Amino acid sequence: MEQKEKVSGTQFEMLMFVFVTSTIIIYVPGFTAIEAKESAWLAASILPFIFGALTLWVVYKLGSYFPQLTIFQYCEGILGGFFGKCLEILYLIFLVVMDALVLREFSDFIVITTLPLTPKTCLLTCISLLATYGAYKGLEVIARAVQFIISIYLLGFIAVLLLALTNFEMGRLLPVMEDGVWPIVRGSLAPASWYGEICLITILFPFVNKPKELKRKGLITLTAIALFLTLDVVVTIGVLGSNLTSMVTLPFWAVTRSIEIGEVVQRLESFFMVIWITGIIIKATLLSYLIGLGITQVFGLKNLKLVLGVVAVSEQFICLNIGNATQVSVILQSYWPPFAIVFELIIPTVLLSIRWLRKKPLGG
Helix, strand or coil, rough: CCCCEEEEEHHHHHHHHHHHHHHHHHHHHHHHHHHHHHHHHCCCHHHHHHHHHHHHHHHHHHHHCCCCCCHHEEEEHCCCCHHHHHHHHHHHHHHHHHHHHHHHHHHHHHHCCCCCCCCHHHHHHHHHHHHHHHHHCHHEEEEEEHHHHHHHHHHHHHHHHHHHHHCCCHHHHHHCCCCCHHHHHHHHHHHHHHHHHHHHHHHHHHHHHHHHHHHHHHHHHHHHHHHHHHHHHHHHHHCCCHHHHHHHHHHHHHHHCCCCCCCCCCCCCHHHHHHHHHHHHHHHHHHHHHHHHHHHHHHCCCCCHHHHHHHHHHHHHHCCCCHHHHCCCHHHHHHHHHHHHHHHHHHHHHHHHHHHHHHHHCCC
């Protein structure tokens, strides 16, 4: 887990794109439709993109002050030993909770769609083993895996979206902003927390071989995510309508199942599932890597195998005690966004402000 591993700016770009979209594409159409109805595509794009861009600027500036360190290493230098260590531990908790939710999204999705009788423990064990193995191999291996699957990942989702246009009706997207701006603002909170995952730059900064590229690459990534998600929400509502989209737990899955062109193109949901599972494994693997990295840096531990093993077991225990699929959906929609935004933007802004004030000369 030393900072000897390096990835390119393009690899970072691909990695963050898959990291964010692998989960946002499943849940966000429904979350935004609950508040914004026909205008859900606006709630999923404009304000979340602005939030993501602001987060990117803050974490990039913060990382520029400590180009060779992660947030687990420079918090103590900004806040002092005690408060810095406490904040580092809180960031570890943030990553652990995110990882637990990702694993539950995976197991709930599989149980709801294809394997209703399979115990969640089995599914969680499978993905945890894969994620732990990938995390142990390191960041460079994870980045190469993303390079290998990115083309299939993109083409697969785009193919599903284009084929879904056979059931698309433009009238289902009207009227736009019928209830004004506030429903769009409220609907933007959940997707903003996903865009804000670009905050992982605070950890990945020293691992990018040309860190000055991160601001530009991050902005390209956010733009690609915004375009991708906007298309996802537009097609989902155009196929299902805003009311059905807001009621279905997995609206994009419902869109995929609706695709039927004669007797030639049918049952694409299995194809979609393979692509989605690939993306979610990448996300779980990167989170396992970052958690393991954080634990070794915060607590000075050296036995990486033991750390990753404890993380895998702990994550499964947390996942099994979160609640049922409906409760997980409520957490993702209502409780996770404000919790995540604190760590994605508010705390980095406070750290950046303190660092800037300390650097500023007296009377300046």
